[in-house]
Amino acid sequence: MRRRSLLTGAAATAAAASCAAVLSGCGSSAASGVPTLDFLSLAWQEESVKANKALVAQWNSAHPDVRVRYVQGSWDDVHDQLLTSFEGGAAPDIIHDEGNDLTDFGSGGYLADLTHLLPAAARGRIPSATWDMARFDGGLYGVPFLQEPRMLIANRTLLDQAGIGLPDAAKPWTWDEFEDIARELSRPGGSGERYGVAWPMSSPVSVTLNLSLTTGGRILYRKDDGGTEVRLDQADSAFAELVRRQVGTDSSAPASALGMGGGDTLPGFFAGRYAMLPLNLSYRQQIQQQAPAHFDWVTLPLPVGAGAPDGGRAQGVSPQTLSVSKGCGHKAEAAAFIDFMTQTGPLVELARGDWMAPTATEALRDPSLTTDKLGWSTGMSVAAHLVASPALGRRGYPEWSDKVATPALQRFFSGGIGLDSLRKKLVRDGNRVFDRYRT
């Protein structure tokens, strides 16, 4: 965060001097006169990289008048890399990023407004609620194309042994049922110590915000004047309280997992130490690759909050997006490439490569994604209910998240502070942060 703040500050200082450079155009032309567009892709899994490269090759063979060059990027430092490139006027033309970054880059004037650049067919492919994930301040700054809900990955053997029936997407467990089941699956102490669930909370803020929607909360609310208000009422805090109860009171979730990333919990899951893991959909790839030969696992829908809107199925998500740099000299061609990449066939390829869910309605119904194998059909059913994360479009969110919410939630989950202190920190300190970003 410190690094991001410093860089943002430096960027602001340099912004005035660099406007001309930013707008000078970045689509390069090869010696042949054919424009070449750089496509910065953040795909990293082998299958996904192959799918992206194949689609770029397909585009290039069908469009000899506009070439696209595949540039492999990395999620590491992508925000700083892009900010520097934007300021220097040498940004890639087509940018793969995620929804949270669009807020800064869109409002900073670095991305092209796609509202009138995309064909009507492209706009109709994706539900309007999903477009909201990339639309703010009256502009559309990216095309959401991949998203992943949080699922419950479970050790089927342990659940069967305990006589617990498996829920399906049509009738998921409620959070109350889930708490009871996690308690039932737990075996405290001794060499066979087992926890019903492990909560990997290396990113506690995004998990808490996104899953607070399942209990009817959202924590970050839009004010009438466009600003952000932090609230922590009963519906907002219900999910965080549940995690704390499981760790501190029920002992059905280990405190040691709170600092872990999703991948760190897998060895304990395979060893039967944790019976269930709430993980993003794409972790199925890693589980399939690393699970011991006869390990029986199953993908279940995440529990829902009884009485919440949409039956508690709505999770928040920050989708992966495709955007066009404002400095790109060939915006129409870049938008045409994005249109190509988000058509049903290519989108299904990309979703399969990344083990994620596509955003387009037609692609979500594709037979290769609705198969019962490896939890695909459950994932697609849950994905149909995804909505924009409360963090999206909230200016000041990175600062609030890093400086206020992360330490407060970490202390709350581990029992260091109570609900009142958490509320005080998130709301009082948080609103001060967001007030500074009001324009």
Place this chain on the structure above:
Amino acid sequence: MSAAVPASEQAAPRPVPLPQPAPPRRKLGRRAGRTGQYAALLCYLVFLAFPLLWLVSTAFKSPRELGSVDPTWLPRHPTLGNFRTALDEQPLLHAALNSLLVAGAAALVSVAVAVPAAYAMVRFKGAVSRAGTGWVLVSQMFPLVLVIIPLFMVLKNLHLIDSRPGLVVVYVVWTLPFVLWMLQSYVRAVPVSLEEAAAIDGCGRLRTLRSVVLPLLAPGLVATLMFAFVTAWNEFFFALVLLKTPEKQTMSVILTHFTGAEGAADLGPLAAASLLATIPSLVFFALLQKRLVGGMLSGAVKG
């Protein structure tokens, strides 16, 4: 006083006392001290070697073994699959060549610039020298993120974005202050009297620098070369931001292609690729360390 001593006594050689064997207790204490030193050294070596050994171990483990809750030092079923995947998925060898060219050039240029500069700053004391030394210290305090955007824009105006020479220039600028600082201490250790002797023998300033000072600086040059090389070899952010063309990317950038969002990583291939990435640094060090140690033990200022 000596006149009072009889002549026979004066002539007789005094018996030279033979070194007495240390008392057993002192000997024991010394041996225990030495053992303690070796034990401490061993602990330090284990501390230093642990990450590298774990990297080696991880590189030879299958995905299933990496997901085991009981990790072992020795892979249960060693495999070269991670190396195959890493080499198939990413242009590691090409990236290593890029890194080698960029880091090698940056190290040579920064040392070539720093040698005369360090000599002048040490030998010609004055306001400029003091200001230069101060600037070297101050320049170390700028965080990288503050300089990257202005630097990017300067390089763009010079048409050095997305070029390996541009990256070399950045690395030279980035490592130069510390290289200069390191070399100054080595230059200071060369006695001025040697240069004065050379001057009396008719050597000019340049000849003195070339024939007297430089050979004595050999260990310092090797140490600074190694520092500059390793710094440039490991550097990530400048390379990430400045190089766009995939064929020009360096090893540190390519390694991040094995990592995903929120800390997810393809651990086996990442470890295999990282292991391959450490080899050139180790070879470079192995080649130069003899020179580093040899230089310290030879020449006019030994001991």
